[in-house]
Amino acid sequence: MPEQRTRQIRQGAQRPGPVVYWMHREHRARDNWALLFAQSLAMERRQPLCVAYALAPGFLEAGRRQFAFLCAGLRETAAELEEKNIPFLLRLGDPPAAIPKLARELGAAALVTDFDALRLKRGWVSDVCSDLDMDIFETDSRNIVPCWTASDKREYAARTMRPKVHRLLPDFLVEPPELLPHPVALEKLPATATWEEVDRFLASRPGPESTAFVPGGAAATRALDTFIKTRLNRYGKGRNVPTDPVVSRLSPYLHFGQISSLRVALSVLAAHADKDSKDSYLEELIVRRELSDNFCYHEPEYDSTRCFADWASTTLAEHADDPRPHLYSDEQLERGLTHDPLWNAAQAEMVRTGHMHGYMRMYWAKKILEWTESPDRAMRVCIALNDRYQLDGRDSNGYTGIAWSIGGVHDRAWKERPVFGKIRYMSFNGAKSKFRIREYIDEHLGNPQKD
Numbered sequence: 077m078p079e080q081r082t083r084q085i086r087q088g089a090q091r092p093g094p095v096v097y098w099m100h101r102e103h104r105a106r107d108n109w110a111l112l113f114a115q116s117l118a119m120e121r122r123q124p125l126c127v128a129y130a131l132a133p134g135f136l137e138a139g140r141r142q143f144a145f146l147c148a149g150l151r152e153t154a155a156e157l158e159e160k161n162i163p164f165l166l167r168l169g170d171p172p173a174a175i176p177k178l179a180r181e182l183g184a185a186a187l188v189t190d191f192d193a194l195r196l197k198r199g200w201v202s203d204v205c206s207d208l209d210m211d212i213f214e215t216d217s218r219n220i221v222p223c224w225t226a227s228d229k230r231e232y233a234a235r236t237m238r239p240k241v242h243r244l245l246p247d248f249l250v251e252p253p254e255l256l257p258h259p260v261a262l263e264k265l266p267a268t269a270t271w272e273e274v275d276r277f278l279a280s281r282p283g284p285e286s287t288a289f290v291p292g293g294a295a296a297t298r299a300l301d302t303f304i305k306t307r308l309n310r311y312g313k314g315r316n317v318p319t320d321p322v323v324s325r326l327s328p329y330l331h332f333g334q335i336s337s338l339r340v341a342l343s344v345l346a347a348h349a350d351k352d353s354k355d356s357y358l359e360e361l362i363v364r365r366e367l368s369d370n371f372c373y374h375e376p377e378y379d380s381t382r383c384f385a386d387w388a389s390t391t392l393a394e395h396a397d398d399p400r401p402h403l404y405s406d407e408q409l410e411r412g413l414t415h416d417p418l419w420n421a422a423q424a425e426m427v428r429t430g431h432m433h434g435y436m437r438m439y440w441a442k443k444i445l446e447w448t449e450s451p452d453r454a455m456r457v458c459i460a461l462n463d464r465y466q467l468d469g470r471d472s473n474g475y476t477g478i479a480w481s482i483g484g485v486h487d488r489a490w491k492e493r494p495v496f497g498k499i500r501y502m503s504f505n506g507a508k509s510k511f512r513i514r515e516y517i518d519e520h521l522g523n524p525q526k527d
């Protein structure tokens with residue numbers, strides 16, 4: 077279904093020259109439909125193919141931990157591409173300036189790039205399109221059913237997205253072809269940044285490192301195999317238990333495109349495991365994840381309270397003046413200094429490891445709504461912390477998860493209560509009845525009695 081996965085976003089001058097794949101979301105050589113499309117175009121035209129990457133000096137709240145994870149993955153990808161006779165050309169600089177410059181140096185005839193639903197990335201792609209007079213194509217390799225094929229509007233909830241995705245899945249849940257050794261080489265390689273320059277760039281990035289995840293596609297494949305062998309069977313019943321995490325912990329790899337959700341889905345489908353667990357996992361990996369891209373693609377205000385449905389904005393406004401017994405500053409929240417040890421433990425998990433269990437993410441965001449003066453501030457704080465500390469932050473899943481928690485996006489109205497109005501509430505006691513919260517607190521905050 078290439079015409080549904082790839083669309084031409086600019087028609088430009090026709091001339092002979094290399095095909096450039098500008099990689100910016102799907103950082104892998106395998107199972108990458110954009111790269112495969114670029115290769116087929118280059119082969120059809122009997123032209124060289126290369127991959128271009130521009131490492132932006134900053135990206136939203138990303139710091140050293142995220143850039144280090146990203147760059148380690150790129151190093152691995154560059155080596156895999158070289159084996160296929162496809163040069164990986166790296167530039168340090170803002171993509172809207174660096175990519176057209178590189179394309180001109182190469183005398184490129186066509187550009188293929190990744191689809192991304194986020195505003196910043198869409199701005200990059202649009203700037204590059206205005207600057208380059210050549211054919212430009214965009215491929216959605218993030219979603220199994222391409223975002224624009226699944227639906228042409230903002231979906232109301234998972235229940236409206238699900239049938240659309242499931243109807244199209246048989247067409248798109250297919251084994252991709254192998255990337256071939258590319259038969260035509262570039263005559264002259266332009267300058268490319270060295271990995272030493274990248275290391276210097278990383279050293280200048282702010283924030284703590286995280287060692288909880290080994291970066292790269294090979295590590296992602298190992299993590300997937302281990303998940304399938306040891307935890308998938310229990311996913312259905314156990315996915316909301318943060319103390320015995322049976323979840324896959326693949327989100328950093330999926331976020332940076334180091335593994336494709338298609339590969340994960342095909343592997344899960346082929347596994348001999350409990351059917352309910354497989355279905356439940358595929359619901360998160362496909363329906364919920366692709367609903368997030370649908371939301372950010374069709375809702376330009378995905379990171380503000382303006383994206384809330386009318387019922388949610390109304391109920392939150394009706395409770396705007398409710399007393400809030402606990403109010404915290406940005407610093408108190410960032411340092412995990414609230415009265416609630418469970419919340420502080422979740423914050424500590426994220427700050428230390430770059431990841432937070434999915435159940436705790438919901439609790440964490442809802443408490444920020446409870447402990448700030450307004451939903452506007454709650455959204456700002458949640459997004460800033462999520463984007464700064466999570467390896468998988470700055471992702472449509474994050475903006476959607478936060479809008480779900482604070483503004484009932486994709487959810488429905490619940491029993492009315494203070495501050496939250498009809499937005500779904502989560503409580504400390506509710507968490508206590510679900511899992512052994514003491515264990516979770518001890519794990520992430522330490523237990524002074526044990527020391």
Ligand SMILES: Cc1cc2nc3c(=O)[nH]c(=O)nc-3n(C[C@H](O)[C@H](O)[C@H](O)COP(=O)(O)OP(=O)(O)OC[C@H]3O[C@@H](n4cnc5c(N)ncnc54)[C@H](O)[C@@H]3O)c2cc1C
Nearest residue numbers: 323324325326327360361364365434441468469473474477
């Ligand atoms: C407040 C809040 C913030 C969140 N922030 C992010 C974020 O920044 N980045 C991010 O990738 N996810 C985010 N999520 C969604 C979800 O919590 C994480 O994707 C999941 O916890 C990642 O852990 P895992 O890989 O072990 O998930 P698993 O349970 O093993 O699920 C497998 C994959 O399915 C996808 N997935 C799972 N749950 C969801 C969901 N609710 N919505 C969309 N996709 C899902 C993810 O890609 C995940 O890696 C957030 C959710 C909430 C409520």
